[in-house]
Amino acid sequence: MMAPNSSIVALMIPVLIISFLRASSAANFYQDFDVTWGDGAKILNNGELLTLSLDKTSGSGFQSKNEYLFGKIDMQLKLVPGNSAGTVTAYYLSSQGPTHDEIDFEFLGNLSGDPYILHTNVFSQGKGNREQQFYLWFDPTADFHTYSILWNPQRIIFSVDGTPIREFKNSESVGVSYPKNQAMRIYSSLWNADDWATRGGLVKTDWSHAPFTASYRNFNAQACVWSSGSSSCNSNSWMNEEMDVTSQERLKWVHKNYMIYNYCTDSKRFPQGYPPECVMNTTS
Numbered sequence: 001m002m003a004p005n006s007s008i009v010a011l012m013i014p015v016l017i018i019s020f021l022r023a024s025s026a027a028n029f030y031q032d033f034d035v036t037w038g039d040g041a042k043i044l045n046n047g048e049l050l051t052l053s054l055d056k057t058s059g060s061g062f063q064s065k066n067e068y069l070f071g072k073i074d075m076q077l078k079l080v081p082g083n084s085a086g087t088v089t090a091y092y093l094s095s096q097g098p099t100h101d102e103i104d105f106e107f108l109g110n111l112s113g114d115p116y117i118l119h120t121n122v123f124s125q126g127k128g129n130r131e132q133q134f135y136l137w138f139d140p141t142a143d144f145h146t147y148s149i150l151w152n153p154q155r156i157i158f159s160v161d162g163t164p165i166r167e168f169k170n171s172e173s174v175g176v177s178y179p180k181n182q183a184m185r186i187y188s189s190l191w192n193a194d195d196w197a198t199r200g201g202l203v204k205t206d207w208s209h210a211p212f213t214a215s216y217r218n219f220n221a222q223a224c225v226w227s228s229g230s231s232s233c234n235s236n237s238w239m240n241e242e243m244d245v246t247s248q249e250r251l252k253w254v255h256k257n258y259m260i261y262n263y264c265t266d267s268k269r270f271p272q273g274y275p276p277e278c279v280m281n282t283t284s
Contacts, residue, residue, distance in 0.1 A: 032219055033062045033186075040190070040211060052190040053211040054080075054087060061189030068093070069183040069231050071223020072238040074148045077107075078215040079116060081141035084109030086194030086205030089214045093149060093184040099126040101179035103149055103156055107140070108197045109212075116140055117260065120158055122168045124177040130275070132166050133261040134254065144217060152239050153180055164243060164251045165258075171277035183226035190214050252283050 028047035035041040038060025040053030052060045073093070080087055087109035094102040102123035107116050118134045138145065150157040156179070158166040170178045190212065194205040224233040243251065255262075263269065264278035 029062075029216070029219070032066070032221075033064055035060070035062045037061050037189075040213075048217060050216040051213055052089070052188065052216075053213045054190045054192060055210040055212075056207045059189060059191035061187065061191075063188075064186035066221075066223075067183035067185050067226040068151075068221065068223040069226045070152050070180075070239065071221055072148065072150045072241075073186060073223060074146055074218070074220040075186075075188075075216060076144040076146050076218040077140070078142075078144045079107050079140045080109055080190070080212040080214050083112045083206050083209050084116070084141075084212060085111050085198040085203040086192055087190065087212050088193040088197050089188070089190050091147060091186075091188045093151070093186055094123075095179075095182035095184045097126075101125070101182045101184060102128065103151060103158075103179065103184070105147055105149075105158065108193075110198055111203060118160075118165070120166050122156060122179070124179045127177065129263065130168070130277075131261060131263050132259065134165055134258045135260060136160065137258060144215070146218070150238055150241060151179070152241060154240065155242060157243065163254060164247050165254045167243065167251065167281060167283075169277070169280045171280045174276040174280065176275070176277045183231075186221075188216065248283075255283050 029043045029050040030047040033050065035043070038052070038058045040055065040058065040060035041062055042051050043049070044051065050062065052062070054060065075091060077089070077091065079089055089107040090104070092102060092104040092106070094100055100123060102121070104119070104121040106119040108119055110116055115135045118136060120132050120134070121128050122130045146161050148159040148162075150159070154170050156168040157164050172178050192205050194203070195201045222235040222238060224231040224236070264274050264281065
């Protein structure tokens with residue numbers, strides 16, 4: 001199956017009502033999100049800022065009020081500073097159930113002076129194991145930076161401050177399922193994962209540095225909101241968006257200089273051959 005054309009896209013979205021609603025450029029966390037767990041989640045500055053905190057008692061998390069079926073999602077994050085070893089700040093899209101779809105950013109903390117690891121993954125029909133990991137080219141704890149997910153019927157693009165770091169193309173033509181039928185909410189959480197997060201669990205969380213805090217602002221969703229079996233979009237210019245030549249070169253730059261793990265080149269993990277989508281998602 002080739003990448004869907006506009007008629008197929010229309011079939012995949014049962015009722016697509018294009019209504020040009022106000023984009024959430026001036027995000028209000030009271031309006032767009034619910035705190036779902038932990039006492040450490042706080043909405044501040046009249047809804048313009050959200051913080052998550054982790055202490056030895058509990059982490060914290062939030063989720064979007066809306067579900068989305070395709071869109072372009074931006075969020076600015078400032079990560080836990082200092083010794084963040086053992087902590088994970090997760091920011092992702094996900095549906096529910098055993099055959100869920102999911103698009104992941106996870107930020108793995110580290111000792112002071114050592115870089116964060118940005119872990120990405122894509123699940124479709126409950127199958128993940130598509131990890132790519134990166135260092136960042138800046139200190140993500142010193143200021144806010146924009147982390148973006150473009151999700152349309154042809155591709156998923158992960159970006160940082162407008163620079164693409166990963167593209168996952170629709171590979172249904174080679175028998176690989178693709179997230180296209182399940183609406184997803186936005187989730188984020190800050191939690192203790194010192195059994196695996198830092199150096200494979202060798203470095204544990206130092207609770208003397210608690211509480212650990214991550215901050216969020218400037219949420220923006222140009223997306224199709226899914227409700228009662230239909231989809232309403234505030235814009236659809238991204239529905240067929242793809243990377244231009246400049247973006248492709250920036251993606252190659254990231255992969256050459258900052259990628260530290262790619263499941264598509266892990267021959268020990270896949271001695272019988274790489275997963276079929278790897279051929280379609282190469283940057284070479």
